[in-house]
Structures are given as C-alpha cells and as structure tokens.
Amino acid sequence: MITTAHGIVLGELLADDLLTGVEVLAGAGAGPRVVTGVRTIDVPEAAERILPGELLVLTSAGLVDRIAGCLAQRRPAGVAVRLGPELPQIPDTLREAAEEMDIAVLSLPRSLAHDDLMLHGINRLNAHQGQVLERIDALHEGLSQLVLAGGDLTEISSHVARVLGVGIMVTSTDGREQAGAITDEHRDLLDEHQLLDPTGRIRVERARDTAALESGEMRVTRIAAGGTDLAWLVCVSPERRLASDDIQSLERAGTVAALLITREHAIMAVENKYRGDFLRDIFLGRAGSAEFILEHAETFGWKLDRPMVVISAEIDAERSAVPVPSPVSRAWQERFSAAWNQVCRARDSSIPSADFSSEVVTLFPAPVSEEGPDEEALRDLVAGAVSAVAGDRGGGRRPFSVGISRIVDDLAHLPAAYNQARRATQVGRRISGGKSTTWFDDLGLHRLIALVPDEDELQAFAEDVLGDLAAQNEEAVELRTTLQFLLDTNFNVAQAARLQFFHYNTMRYRVGKLERTLGPLTTNPHLRLNVAVALQVLEMTGSK
Numbered sequence: 001m002i003t004t005a006h007g008i009v010l011g012e013l014l015a016d017d018l019l020t021g022v023e024v025l026a027g028a029g030a031g032p033r034v035v036t037g038v039r040t041i042d043v044p045e046a047a048e049r050i051l052p053g054e055l056l057v058l059t060s061a062g063l064v065d066r067i068a069g070c071l072a073q074r075r076p077a078g079v080a081v082r083l084g085p086e087l088p089q090i091p092d093t094l095r096e097a098a099e100e101m102d103i104a105v106l107s108l109p110r111s112l113a114h115d116d117l118m119l120h121g122i123n124r125l126n127a128h129q130g131q132v133l134e135r136i137d138a139l140h141e142g143l144s145q146l147v148l149a150g151g152d153l154t155e156i157s158s159h160v161a162r163v164l165g166v167g168i169m170v171t172s173t174d175g176r177e178q179a180g181a182i183t184d185e186h187r188d189l190l191d192e193h194q195l196l197d198p199t200g201r202i203r204v205e206r207a208r209d210t211a212a213l214e215s216g217e218m219r220v221t222r223i224a225a226g227g228t229d230l231a232w233l234v235c236v237s238p239e240r241r242l243a244s245d246d247i248q249s250l251e252r253a254g255t256v257a258a259l260l261i262t263r264e265h266a267i268m269a270v271e272n273k274y275r276g277d278f279l280r281d282i283f284l285g286r287a288g289s290a291e292f293i294l295e296h297a298e299t300f301g302w303k304l305d306r307p308m309v310v311i312s313a314e315i316d317a318e319r320s321a322v323p324v325p326s327p328v329s330r331a332w333q334e335r336f337s338a339a340w341n342q343v344c345r346a347r348d349s350s351i352p353s354a355d356f357s358s359e360v361v362t363l364f365p366a367p368v369s370e371e372g373p374d375e376e377a378l379r380d381l382v383a384g385a386v387s388a389v390a391g392d393r394g395g396g397r398r399p400f401s402v403g404i405s406r407i408v409d410d411l412a413h414l415p416a417a418y419n420q421a422r423r424a425t426q427v428g429r430r431i432s433g434g435k436s437t438t439w440f441d442d443l444g445l446h447r448l449i450a451l452v453p454d455e456d457e458l459q460a461f462a463e464d465v466l467g468d469l470a471a472q473n474e475e476a477v478e479l480r481t482t483l484q485f486l487l488d489t490n491f492n493v494a495q496a497a498r499l500q501f502f503h504y505n506t507m508r509y510r511v512g513k514l515e516r517t518l519g520p521l522t523t524n525p526h527l528r529l530n531v532a533v534a535l536q537v538l539e540m541t542g543s544k
Contacts, residue, residue, distance in 0.1 A: 007036035038121035061087035153179035167236035316434035
C-alpha cells in the first residue's frame with residue numbers, strides 16, 4: 001500500500017472492494033493524490049471549511065458550481081458527485097478547474113451511500129495513522145536499542161536506510177561524510193545533480209531541506225542539541241519523493257543521532273586534549289625519551305618512526321569590523337580540525353593530527369624511494385590533502401593558510417620542524433595574503449629572516465637602513481615601491497621608469513632623492529644589498 005503519515009493515496013483507496021464502480025470523470029492523468037480526510041458537503045457554507053487533501057462528497061447537484069469556484073484556493077484531493085437527472089454530466093467549469101489543479105472528479109454509483117463512503121474513508125485513515133505511528137515507534141525503539149548497545153553512527157544509518165529503503169549519510173555541518181549507508185549509485189546520482197564536490201563533500205548548502213533528484217529527492221535534516229548544529233542527516237531517495245512518515249522517521253533518527261554525537265564529542269574532547277598535550281610536549285622537548293615517545297604514540301594509533309614534515313594550518317583572520325563571537329570561532333576551529341583529521345585518516349590512520357586551539361598541527365609522512373624521501377611526491381600529497389580540506393569552500397568552510405617544515409627523520413628534530421612550519425605559515429600569509437601554502441625551504445631570503453627570533457631586532461635593522469623610508473606614510477610607501485623597481489632592474493633607470501609609467505626625468509629625480517636619503521645606491525653594491533634585505537624585512541614584519 002502506498003501511504004503517507006497524513007493520508008492515503010486516492011488510487012489505493014479506490015481499489016477497495018467497497019468502492020467498486022466509482023469512475024474518474026476528470027483529472028485522471030494527474031499524479032498520486034493523497035487523501036487526508038473525507039468531508040460531506042451538504043450546504044454551500046461548508047465550502048469555506050475545506051482543507052487541502054480532503055475528498056469532498058457532494059450531496060446535491062446544486063453545490064457543483066460553488067465547489068468548482070474554490071478548487072484553486074482549497075486544493076482538495078478529489079470531488080465525488082453522483083450523476084443523475086439533476087446532474088447528467090459534470091459542468092465544464094468543474095472539469096476545467098479539476099484538470100488545471102490536478103484534482104480528481106469521481107462519479108459515485110447509486111449503490112454506494114454517502115455515509116458508507118464517509119465511514120469507509122475515516123476507518124481507512126485511522127487504520128493507516130495507527131500503522132504509521134507503529135512504524136515510527138518501532139524505528140525509534142530500534143535506534144534506541146542500538147545506542148544502548150553501543151552502536152555507532154554507521155549502524156544507525158544502516159538501520160534507517162534499511163527501514164525506509166533509502167540511502168542515509170551523517171555529515172559534518174559543512175558536508176563531510178562521517179558515517180552512512182549509501183551505494184555508489186546514490187553517489188553517482190548526487191554527482192550528476194552537482195550535489196557532490198570533487199573531494200566527496202556533500203553540498204548541503206545547496207539542499208537545505210530538499211533537492212530534486214529526477215523522480216526522487218535528497219533531504220537534509222538538521223541534527224542539533226542545545227541550539228547548536230552538530231551534523232546533518234542526509235537522505236537520498238532516488239526513486240520516490242519522501243512521504244510525511246519518512247520525514248518524521250528522519251527527525252526521530254536525527255534526535256537519536258544527536259544523543260550519540262554529543263556523547264562522542266565529549267569522549268573526543270578528552271582524547272584530543274591528551275593527544276594535543278602529548279604533541280606539544282614533543283615540540284617542547286619534554287615528552288621523554290625517543291623509546292617512550294614511540295611507545296606512547298602507538299597508544300593513539302600514531303606512527304612516528306618515519307620521515308615526515310610538520311604541517312601547521314591556521315584559519316585566516318576574518319576581515320570584518322564586527323568581532324566574531326567566541327562560540328562561532330570555536331565552532332570554525334573544531335570543524336577545521338575535524339576536516340584535517342578526516343582527510344588524514346582517509347590516507348593513513350596513523351598520521352598524527354591535533355588541534356592546538358588556534359592551529360591544527362599534522363605530522364605528514366614523506367614517501368620514500370630507494371634514494372630516500374621523495375620530496376616531489378610529498379609535495380603532491382600535501383597539495384592533495386590541503387585541497388581536500390579546502391574542498392570547494394562551501395558549507396561554511398573558512399579560508400586557511402598552511403606552512404610546511406623541512407623533512408625530518410629524527411624525533412629530536414621535531415621541535416625545530418614545528419617552528420619552521422609556524423614561521424612558514426606566518427611568512428607565507430604576509431607575502432601572499434590568505435589561503436597560502438608555503439614550504440619553509442621555498443622562503444629563500446625570507447627563510448633566513450624567519451630564523452631571526454627577535455622581531456624587534458629585525459624592525460630596528462630595517463629602520464636603521466631605510467631611515468625615513470621605513471615609515472608608513474604615503475610618500476615613504478611610494479618611494480619604497482620605486483626603490484624596489486630600481487633594485488629589480490639593477491638600477492636601470494630607463495627600464496624602471498617604463499615599468500612604473502614615469503617619465504625618465506621623473507625617475508632620475510626620484511633616484512636623486514633616494515640617494516640623498518639612503519646613500520650612494522648606484523655605486524655601492526653593499527648598500528644596495530642592505531637596502532634590499534631591509535625592504536624584505538618590512539614586507540614580512542610590517543612597520544611599527
């Protein structure tokens with residue numbers, strides 16, 4: 001039987017033996033109509049009380065015109081009339097309105113009394129409502145037993161998928177699949193409708209509530225607790241639209257999933273703290289001997305006795321005059337950390353990754369060939385991981401910057417590698433802006449500057465060399481830009497003038513002004529070197 005939580009499909013109701021002889025006079029080509037109630041119309045005023053989805057039974061021919069005029073507004077499932085001397089055929093107004101609104105017009109046989117139709121419809125609806133409630137309660141009971149027995153999100157998804165005959169996924173709030181019971185055909189269907197990004201993320205932002213899938217649909221149900229979104233329950237129904245009882249079942253499943261996710265988050269928070277503290281102790285050189293570190297790392301499922309790089313990833317600061325509330329920024333960080341953990345686990349479950357509150361730190365293994373660590377292959381793998389975490393930037397993901405250290409093959413070198421990764425993140429962001437991926441070995445001169453721990457000393461060096469040009473006023477900024485063009489062209493005044501779209505004499509005037517401020521730049525190569533380094537220092541540190 002094709003049913004919904006609030007009614008029965010009209011075609012199923014008409015298939016009952018009691019209703020044999022009922023004919024469809026209009027609206028036969030419309031899709032399934034759900035009957036949510038049966039109402040007898042015996043006076044014109046009753047038309048004002050019609051509810052959508054009701055099957056209307058007209059007791060007299062004089063009511064036909066009145067009903068035809070309110071079909072568009074009231075949207076009943078069907079209209080039942082009895083043809084006879086007073087109504088030999090249905091009027092064109094009723095036929096046209098029914099065809100336009102996809103409403104069935106039925107002819108009742110003389111053997112079927114109005115009261116019998118009313119009683120039969122009500123009994124069928126009541127019986128169906130009972131079946132629906134039993135089904136939903138059985139699903140809820142099954143899910144509750146799964147949770148009490150220690151079941152996880154995958155088992156919950158499988159149970160719901162089996163009961164409803166659909167595909168089920170539990171995703172993070174930005175659409176990353178965490179568990180599910182879904183087939184390759186379901187994924188292909190989502191991909192065809194552009195609901196799956198290249199990294200496998202479900203584009204939940206494109207399907208808040210529902211998204212059409214040919215004859216079916218994808219429905220996204222919010223999983224929340226305490227007013228906070230925890231995840232999404234994604235249902236993929238390729239062959240049919242979900243009925244009301246399906247939706248109620250999904251909501252029940254979402255409630256049970258929220259309880260399980262809340263429990264898992266509490267456990268995970270404790271585990272993440274221990275993992276983060278242990279990784280910090282390694283970087284601070286106070287975690288103990290190498291043997292103890294390797295043994296303790298194994299309890300977390302981590303593998304540290306191999307060549308690897310340290311990756312430091314930080315969410316880029318929000319450029320807004322309004323400060324981001326702390327709970328919101330914390331939610332961003334938790335989602336960011338979960339994304340790195342998920343991407344790393346998909347590649348190798350032994351990759352350490354931990355949330356350091358303002359950054360996510362990962363010890364990424366380097367592929368090894370006969371000659372040793374393969375840096376080119378490593379760069380491709382890291383780029384793939386960064387791309388997977390970023391996805392298509394949808395689902396509320398925040399832009400982030402990444403710094404990568406040199407390859408290390410000794411635990412004693414991890415503290416230095418962590419500092420390299422952090423410096424690479426900071427320098428890369430200053431040079432390239434946000435969404436940068438920077439390798440420490442690619443920093444060049446910036447790499448040497450980054451090795452100087454005292455930023456005040458760097459600033460003092462820049463101010464000593466550049467003097468007034470180190471200021472942040474408009475004139476100093478313009479002169480520094482001209483100076484950089486001159487250095488880039490080896491003080492070829494004519495070429496630098498063309499690059500800046502200046503007249504040659506204008507550039508000559510600026511060269512004179514620069515030399516009066518800085519000294520004989522055109523003849524002293526050592527001075528030019530100091531000035532070039534000072535400009536790079538300002539680019540990295542800014543001017544105070």
